[in-house]
Amino acid sequence: MKKLVSALAISTALLSVGLTATASAEKIALVGGRLIDGTAEVPIQNSVILVEDGIIQKVGNQDSLPVPEGYRIVSTEGHDVLPGLWESHAHIQLVGHSNYRHWQANYRDRQVTEIMPAALVQLLLAGVTSARDLGAPLEDTVAIKKRLADGEIPGPTLYTSGPFLQAEVDDWQSHYRWEVKSVSDARAKVKRLDEAGMEIIKLIDQDDMDRDVALAIVDEAHKRGMKVVAHAHKPDEIRIGVEIGIDNFEHTGLTTAPGYPQDVLDTLVERTATGIFDGLLFWTPTMEGLFTYPDLVKNPEQLDDACWKRGLKPDTIADIAQSIEKPGHLEYSQLTPVRTPTIKNKIRQLKETGVMMLIGTDVGIPMKFHCQTTWHEMAVWVHDLGFDPMDTIRAATYWPAVMMGVQDKYGSVTPGKVADIIAVRGDVLKYMNIIRDVDMVMKDGVVYKQNGVVDEELLANFGKD
Known part of the structure; x- marks a missing residue:
C-alpha cells in the first residue's frame, strides 16, 4: 500500500492549499438526480449526497435524507450522477x-x-x-x-x-x-x-x-x-x-x-x-x-x-x-x-x-x-x-x-469516499454517448463545472493564495 498512499496524498494535499481549500471546505448537497454509485447496488432515484471537507458524508434520497442547515444545494435534477x-x-x-x-x-x-x-x-x-x-x-x-x-x-x-x-x-x-x-x-x-x-x-x-x-x-x-x-x-x-x-x-x-x-x-x-x-x-x-x-x-x-x-x-x-x-x-x-x-x-x-x-x-x-x-x-x-x-x-x-488498491477512497459514491462525482443530463444507462457532455464535475469536493459551464475563475486562480 505504500505507493498507493502517495497518490492519495497528492489528492489530500490539494485540500490544504490556496483557493482549493476554501472551496472544498464548503458543505455541499447534491440533490435530485438518479445516483449510479459504482457498486452493485441499484440506482437511487431522487438522490441526496452530502459532502463536507471533500468527503462524502451521507447518501440517501429526498424522502430519507433531508439536507441539514449550512449546506449549499447543487441541483442534479434531470441528471444521472456517477463517480468520477x-x-x-x-x-x-x-x-x-x-x-x-x-x-x-x-x-x-x-x-x-x-x-x-x-x-x-x-x-x-x-x-x-x-x-x-x-x-x-x-x-x-x-x-x-x-x-x-x-x-x-x-x-x-x-x-x-x-x-x-x-x-x-x-x-x-x-x-x-x-x-x-x-x-x-x-x-x-x-x-x-x-x-x-x-x-x-x-x-x-x-x-x-x-x-x-x-x-x-x-x-x-x-x-x-x-x-x-x-x-x-x-x-x-x-x-x-x-x-x-x-x-x-x-x-x-x-x-x-x-x-x-x-x-x-x-x-x-x-x-x-x-x-x-x-x-x-x-x-x-x-x-x-x-x-x-x-x-x-x-x-x-x-x-x-x-x-x-x-x-x-x-x-x-x-x-x-x-x-x-x-x-x-x-x-x-x-x-x-x-x-x-x-x-x-x-x-x-x-x-x-x-x-x-x-x-x-x-x-x-x-x-x-x-x-x-x-x-x-x-x-x-x-x-x-x-x-x-x-x-x-x-x-x-x-x-x-x-x-490500484484504493477502493477504500475512490471508485464509488458512498459514505467515507473522496467526493469525486460527476453528473450527466439524461439516461446514461440507455444512451451511453451522452457522457460526452458532463454537466457537473466535482473533484475532492470542489465543483469545477456546473450546468455545463466551467468555473473559469476557479481555474484562473488555481494555486494562488
Whole structure:
C-alpha cells in the first residue's frame, strides 16, 4: 500500500492549499438526480449526497435524507450522477500530434509547464477524476506530480509509471523508455522508480527479455507495493506476462490476426480461475480508436473540436493541427483499417476468459485527445460491442480503483469516499454517448463545472493564495 498512499496524498494535499481549500471546505448537497454509485447496488432515484471537507458524508434520497442547515444545494435534477471517471491508460506527455520523433525533439522543454497541465485539465473537465499515466520521462513525471500536490494546477488524482521498461530502446526514446538488460539492472531500475514516487511499472516486449529479467521486474515491483502493467500486443507477451504475474494487460494487439490463439485463451482462463477478489486479472483493451478509425477518416470533424486546445499555446495548437490534417494519410494508422474488423472477435474472446476489463484509451497518441477519448471508449463498449451499460460504468469507476488498491477512497459514491462525482443530463444507462457532455464535475469536493459551464475563475486562480 505504500505507493498507493502517495497518490492519495497528492489528492489530500490539494485540500490544504490556496483557493482549493476554501472551496472544498464548503458543505455541499447534491440533490435530485438518479445516483449510479459504482457498486452493485441499484440506482437511487431522487438522490441526496452530502459532502463536507471533500468527503462524502451521507447518501440517501429526498424522502430519507433531508439536507441539514449550512449546506449549499447543487441541483442534479434531470441528471444521472456517477463517480468520477478513471482513464486507465493515458499519456499526458502527448496531446495528439502524429509525429512522435518531432514531438519528442521539439516539446521536451514544455512538458511540465504546458503539455502535461493541459492534458490534465482537459481530462478533469471531461469528468475524469483519476488517471493512470503510462509512460513519460521520470523527471517530468516527478515534477508534474509535485505541481499537483502543491496545488499549482488542477487535475485528476494521478497514478504514474514514469518510463517504460523494455529490452531495447532507440536513442531518441531513451529519455522516456529505459532498457533493462540484467536481473540486477531490473531491480535497480524498479527501485529508482519506486523511490521517485511511481506507483506503477510499465513493462513492454517482455517476451524479448530473458525470463529471469522480466520476472525480477515484477517481483521487485510487487515487493515494493507497486502494480505492473504490460503490453499484450503479441501472444508471447501475454504468455510470459501471465507466467511472471502481471497485474494488468494493455491493448488488443498490433497485428491483423483475427483473434487470440487458443492456448493464450486457455492460459487466461486458468489465471482468472486461480484468484477471487485479490487475484483478479485486469485488461485495458484501448480499442475505440482502432474500431472507429474508418469513420474518423470519413468524417474528421471531431478533430476540430476546440476542447483539445485548452491550455495549449497557439504554436502548439497549429503544429498539432497540421500534423493530423489528413487522417487517412497518417503512416501511424495505415494498418488500422485491417485491424478494425478483428476487434469484435477479440473483445468477445477476452470477455469469455473472465479477465476484468477497464476503460482506458491510450489517449495522447495521434488524434486522441484528453477531452474526448474516455467517453468515446465507453460509448463504443455499449453501443457497438454490446457491453452492459452498468458494467461499463463500473469499468470506468469502481474496478480501476480496485486494480490500484484504493477502493477504500475512490471508485464509488458512498459514505467515507473522496467526493469525486460527476453528473450527466439524461439516461446514461440507455444512451451511453451522452457522457460526452458532463454537466457537473466535482473533484475532492470542489465543483469545477456546473450546468455545463466551467468555473473559469476557479481555474484562473488555481494555486494562488
